[in-house]
Amino acid sequence: MSFQDFLLSLIPPVTILILTWIVAYSLRTFLRRLLKRTVPLVATHVSRIVWMFVWLTGIILILQQLGLRIDLLLLLVALFGGALVLANKDILQNLASKYFSDVYVPFKIGDTIKVREYTGKVIEINPMSTILLTEKEELISIPNTNFLREIVVNTTPKAWKEVIVPIIIDSEIDLAEFEREVIKSCNKFKLHLDERFPPILTVKSRGERSIELTLTLIIKEYGKKDMIISEVNSNIVEIIEKMKKKKKSRPRIHFKA
Amino acid sequence: MIFISLKICVNTQTPLLKFNLNSNLEKTLKALPKPLDLTLLKENRDYNFSPGGVTRMVFPLLKELTYKGLLKDTHWVSLNPFGPTKVIVDGITLNHISLPSEKLKGYGITKEFIWKTFHGLTQDLGPITQIFWQDEFSDFTFYNRLSAERILKLDRKHDFDLFYIHDFQQLAVGHMLHTLKPKIFRWHIPFDESSVPEEWRDFLSLYFNSYDAIIVSCKKYIKTLHHLGYNGKAYYAYPYIDSSPYVKPTKQELNNFCEKLKIDKEDKVILVVARLDPMKGQDRVIRALREVIKDFPEVKLLLIGNGSFSSSKQGIGLSKAERWLNHLKNLAKELEIEDKVIFTGYVSQRELNAAYYRCDLTILPSIKEGFGLVVIEGWLFKKPAIVSVKAGIAELINEGENGLLFNPEDEEALAYKISYLLNNPKKARILGNKGYDTSKKCLIDEGVKVESDILLGFL
Incomplete structure (x- = not known):
């Protein structure tokens, strides 16, 4: 095979790679917008799973284009996955329940x-x-x-009044500024919140790449709960997007501790 | 014997230092190596120590504990929009936080609201919960989060043993410090049952409970903490001062001071040392003075003090002090006693000593006061004190034994007690001497002992 033929044979896999990136990126953006009014934690996880799925498909197609046999590989992955699920059925059920119960x-x-x-x-x-x-x-x-x-x-007194919204943000986002924006956005529907208790943002865990937070609100009437959650989620997604854009358009500044 | 060296991070709103920024100093700061070593600058020309608790209590405590080897690598985070970001002073690293002016303003408005509420000055505030729902509250939270983030960043580098957070402005910091390391909070402002609005209880309880220990300024405030549902360890530690600067003035210093303020030999001098703030209740003394003058025409009221860090141009820029000063001057004029009331503004330590030495009695007329260390200062000069029952220090006074108490709403009673002391110099002397004995509870050695016991108790 000449060098030219080799280069030509690379065109399809590279094209698939680029297409995969475009599809993954577009789908993630689309899903984030679509799931804007759901719990941010769910939106983050769904878009992450879809993103991984697109990339997995892309990689399999690339391997196929490169002439590698993937049927055996797929079979092994499927068998291994199935065995794993069967062997850990209870654990997976509990994990899934924990995930859903979180939300x-x-x-x-x-x-x-x-x-x-x-x-x-x-x-x-x-x-x-x-x-x-x-x-x-x-x-x-x-x-x-x-x-x-x-x-x-x-049976906790007034438990129905407490609304806890889980949030995950990129650790590069300025937490103080994010919190300020979230609190300001909550002020807009203060009529439906217990005036004695301001919105409280709590850090639950902190990783290198992301920060897990919860926003606690005390509502006045149960009937408005879903609407409030939906509005808050929508606002949070918008704030995150806005801050990400701002971050990208600004050179990074580091200060020494 | 203790052989432990703690690494602590202190957090206060008020910075230890106020820099007198001008183009010359800015040039100098640019040329000097960072972090800035404070010994390279000159006090009074380039910087001043902030008036109030941080200089009189927090700094001496840290210096003392460092000197005794109990502290090492101490960091201090505070708000200082007009200073270098990092300064080293006496082995302590000061880390300054800056806020953009629009957020500084919002923060100032919120903290002023909270401060007024705890001092019972709620008449013109409107509904007590409205503050949580104004955009300015988000600036208050922003500042607290910024402090917490800076502290956590320093912690990743220095691995502190505990965090020592001071005063109500920083209350939310404990909740924001996502760490299991001990967090201790010191509350300085009034905290009796009546100071805490019912509507704020849940909110306060959440923040208080994020601290492992809380230190309040007097015994009775512990009860309030428990009523709020605080589950951690609660301590009281009287505020304290370093007595060494409070020395007898020289004859020359005394003469210069009296000459400057036109105080004659035969004058009876009543002294109030307090910052210019409606909560300090100087107006009560001016009104009482009109009655006292009837029997003691040679009396003079000396009002020493200027604005706080918050009301200074280098601080948060609120003009409260100026407004209050004008009000007091107008009041004295209205009562036709303006020649009897002397406003000194800021005075140096030497002048302050001369004032204490020259006066016949001191008054703490505060409408509400977390403690009231100026009474201790007067006691160091064996001067009798008339103290508002609304001040924390009132719990140290046994009426007629080591001082006199009065209700700041009862100006008649105040006038009576002033006249009583001016009429009974012997009794005044006894009260002053007993007060001097009581002052030992609030001197730095005792304070450091109590506070270091609490801090070390966490190891």
Whole structure:
């Protein structure tokens, strides 16, 4: 094969690579806009999964273009994946339940809840189970799957008033400025919030690449809860996008600690 | 015997130093190596120590603990929009935070609102919860977050053992410091039950509970903390001063001071040392003075003090002090006693000593006061004190034994007590001497001991 032929053979894989990048980027942007009014955590995860899927497909196609046999590889990946799912069915169920309960189940650490005959204060929510501390100082571990199947009663006074919105932001985003914008945006619907309790942003964890936060709001009436959550989510996505754009258009400044 | 050296990070709003920035100093600062070594600048020309608690309490505490080997690599984060970002003074690294002017203004408005609320000056504030829903509140949060972020950044580099956060302006910092390391908060402003608005309880409780320990200025404030649902460790530690600058003035210094302020030998001098602020209640003393003058025409009221960091041009730029000064001057004029009231503004330490030495009694007329260290200053000169019951230091006074108490709303009672002391020099002397004994509870050695015990208790 001449050098020219070699170069020509590279055109299809390179084209697929570029197309994959374009599709992945466009889909992610599209999904973010589409999911603007959902919980930011869900939007982030969905767009991340789609992005990974597009890239996986792109890589398989590139390998195929390069003349490598991928049918065996696909079969092995599928078998391995299937075995993994079967072997860890309970763990995966709990992990999934934990993920969904993070977003949808109405309790948090510190709340007092009742599940079946068990009542206690939630002191830990780990990927597998939720730990309750009873009045007798006993620890009860409840597998997370139960929270999707069982009726959960949150007996914490005024728990219904508390709205906790999970947020993930890029660690490069200026947290102080982000918080300022979020608080200002919440002021716009203050009529529906408990005036005694300002919006509170709490850092839950901090990684090199991202910061996990929660925004706590105390609402006045239950009927407006969904609307408030939707509005807040939409505002947060907009703020994040705006700050990302601002960041890109500005040279990075570092100051020494 | 303690062999531990702590690495701590202190956070205050008020910076230790105020720089007298001009084109010359700016040029000098540019040429000097960074971080700036303060010994390369000249006090009074290039910088001044900020008046108030940071210079009188926080700095001496840190110096003392460093000297005793209990602290090393101490960092101090504070707001200083007009200074170099990093300065080293006596082995302590000062890290200055700057805020853009529009955010500084919003921050100032919010902190003023909170401050007024805790001092009971709520008449013109409107609904107490409105502050949370104004854009200025987001500037307040912004400043707190900026402080917390700077502290965390320093922590990644220096690995502190604990964080020591001072005063209400920084209250949210504890919640924002995402770390398990001990966080101690010191609350300086009034904190009796009546100071805390019912509507703020949940919000305050959340922030207070993000601290492992809270130190308040007097015993009765601990009760308020518990009523708010605070679950951590609560301590009280009286504020304290370093007594060494409070020395007897020389004859020359005294003469110069009296000459400058036209105080005659036979004059009876009533002294109020307080910053110019409505909460300090100087107006009460002016009104009481009109009654006192009837029996003591030779009396003179000396009002020493100017604005705070917040009201200074180098600080947050609020003009509260000027407005209050005008009000007091007009009041004295209205009462036709303007020749009896002397406003000195800022005075040097030597002049302050002369004032304490020359006066017949001191008054702390505050409507509300976290503590009231000026009473201790007067006691160091064995001067009798008449103290507002609304001040934290009132809990150290046994009526008629080491001082006199009065309700700042009752000017008649104040006038009576001033006249009583001027009429009874022997009793005044006894009160002054007993006050001197009491002052030992609020001197730096005792304060450092109490505070270092609390800090070291976290190891």
